[in-house]
Amino acid sequence: MNRRSISSAARGDAPRVAFITCADLPDLDPDDRLVIEPLARRGITVVPAVWDDPAVDWDAFDLAVLRSPWDYSGRRDEFVAWADTVPRLANPATVVRRNTDKRYLAGLAEAGVSVVPTRWLAPDESPARDASPAPVAGLGAEGEYVVKPAISAGSYETGRYDLSDPGQRELAERHVERLHAAGQTVMVQPYLGAVDRHGETALMFFGGRFSHAIRKGPMLDGPYRGMEGLYRPELIDPRRPSDGELAVATRVLEAASAVLGAGPDGLLYARVDLIPDPDGTPVLIELELTEPSLFLTHEPGAAGRFAEAIAARLAGANG
Template identity: 65%
Template sequence: MTDHHQSTRGEPRVALVTCTELRDLDPDDRLVLAPLARHGVTAEPAVWDDPAVDWAGYDLAVLRSPWDYALRRDEFVAWAATVPTLANPADVVRWNTDKRYLAELSAAGVPTVPTSWVAPGESWQPLADSGEYVIKPAVSAGSQDTGRYDLADPEHRELAVAHVRRLSAAGRVTMVQPYLRAVDSAGETALLFLAGPDGLAFSHAIRKGPMLTGPDLGVEGLYKPEEICARTATEEQLAVAEKTLAAVPGGAERLLYARVDLIPGADGAPVLVELELTEPSLFLGHAEGAPERLAAAIRTHLDRRP
């Protein structure tokens, strides 16, 4: 096997952590390879659950696209704890891979989408007889096992109950949220932050169009393809993002990257949908200079090593 320990004598070596399905990295992540090389950093993909990888041999392991972890979250969190130099850190991974962190952020004063939680074994019935709601597991990647339900429709009500029951039977915590209709017009805004000399700094923002089209029936084709375009973040959005990052346990200054996903709430003010600190798409291809900024952030992390 390649001797990764040579990095202590020459160029630092970085693992870009991925999954078997994306063994050669997601195309967006490949954009950082050339800028890293210009920073004197050798980077290569490494599959998180490949037992042949010598994680201790890398100067830094950067979580990028290990998107198959959702149904193996305990295994993934345990693996993260064994990686000596992981970005973002293992304790952040443990906290951020269970979306019940939203309740903590809400308690800290961050405006979040109202969320109720259904533990495995608990019975659940819709409390309202109208309105649209989103049901999804507290541990998930992308929009897997996620559905949108119109509770005025008797069939949707039955499907919503069945969705919660299905997740519960699998031992998964369910989250129930009102569907914020502004996403249909304004879309979702993702604000990207990357590490700099003085901590996380805003890099760029993108707009994501609506994806959920209906109930989760356990089949493909329930979601629209992602519609991504560049977006200019507003001062109000940036303020919510900063407040969110200030509430991260252990401090946001340790982070290599963060993605703050916002949607206009009922009053039009931005509310947090998700805080992505583990394996977010960074949408490097949608902002000029973003790959170079990520490479510089990785170089900054490397230069902080003892």
């Protein structure tokens, strides 16, 4: 319970929900605008709110839902400190703090979740130049690997390198050095070639219930060359997940509640991104609990299901 939500219910005011965005998307991402009408039919008003706008009164909302604050990655400390100040934030600030640093994947792996094998290079662990190729993540140095920072969004500073090619190995080393110079921990993962055929499967959950899934086509075609905009364009298609993918995603969310501290109210939304390993078994590449695209345009009824989960969260706060 909270004073704001109780008083608005008692007065008969329409509940007000902030959809949190960034200054580049002040009117929200088109996908999120799809939720405004189904919430309005439930008597709930959506207000776009830029996360770092000092004029926003976060106490004025019955619920604040993180949606598209996609400029936070370069200011992550500021972002998580801000999240700590927002009442009735979904997903909660504890989850935001842990989920915006991809080292949470190590915690999920320790909890028994099948995660893409990852080697973590802290800023004092740059790969030695002129050394013989060292094993990466216990898989050897032959083949292709992905290099990316532990804190990023929208595939920023993410590249694919063939470490058996001297030129690409040099580029990968420079990539790591650049990220380390910025104080970033670096992730090195094997490039799982099944993504070229199968793509990634992203499964969306609202209020703990599976809603829909999509297929994301392969995005990484070589070394990182910079980005324009907040995220890379993606090739998206609807997808019916396999029973195995659903089972792995469910296991991921069960582990996440303990590892990431979802709190008593649980997660309002979650996106579980899976990819087949060399044996065809789905493994986790990322668990998106802060500001994921939910791909509502790709599934009839998905926007309504998200609105229903938001309404249920509000009803629980007022109950």
